[in-house]
Amino acid sequence: MRLVKPFFGGNWKMNHGPRAARRFVEEFTALFPPSQDRTVVFFPPAVSLAEFRTAAAGREDLLVGLQDVYWEPSGAFTGSISAPLAKDAGATFVIAGHSERRHVFGDSDEDVVRKVAAISAAGLTPVLCVGELLEERDRGEVESVVTRQVEIGLSQLQAEEAERIVVAYEPVWAIGTGRTASAEDANEVHELIRGMLVERVGSAAARAIPIIYGGSVKTSNIEELLAAPEIDGVLVGGASLSPKDFAQICRTVWR
Ligand code: PEP
Secondary structure, three states, X not given: OOOOOOEEEEEOOOOOOHHHHHHHHHHHHHHOOOOOOOEEEEEOOHHHHHHHHHHOOOOOOEEEEEOOOEOOOOOOOOOOOEHXXXXXXXXXXXXXXXXXXXXXXXXXXXXHHHHHHHHHHOOOEEEEEEOOOHHHHHOOOXXXXXXXXXXXXXXXXXXXXXXXXXXXXXXXXXXXOOOOOOHHHHHHHHHHHHHXXXXXXXXXXXXXXXXXXEOOOOOOOHHHHHHOOOOOEEEEOHHHHOHHHHHHHXXXXXX
């Protein structure tokens, strides 16, 4: 299935329990009419997924995903959720390698690749997050860091699986900090990622893969970001917690 661009992801992180999720959906759906010309995906906490889906019943345009999974399909892994369980709960996407998983919880590149493979094997779409730390940017290592993360992230996927992913470029220094990469800087990294995807799956398939930007996306910078030719959408943290702000972001006119 090819995803309709632009792609808007709302990563709620560890916010909005079931009751808040219901209130959010009620407000958001009043502000954002059903839309077939874009992809909108929410990543609520796992405990809020069922309530989100119940509240959003009839809104097939609003998709849901999980923020993380463990790579084993089932078993004695207390506290973890697997990709098949996420699918059973109605998720169609799962984030892998978010910078908070990498840098707060210590997920390594090897962990991320196992997760990407497990998500894809379960028939879900992985949202592979990549991005450099500030010190890596300052040392001029953006290209090498992002190249390594994308290469490793996709290394266990068959070609047809690699066509069904989303790549999120999220410079770590821009996440939750209020600092946004300029559209120009982000576009440059997106071009690099696009080139890698072209080599991996060919030009037509690579063009269809959403490469999205994340890092302090707000109502005030969304238009400039989406005007950049290689930015196919956004992954939004803080601003996705407000139904009003996120509805405005999701309504942005696509170039
Ligand atoms: C994120 O969580 O992926 C993110 C980009 O967060 P924020 O928009 O708050 O920077």
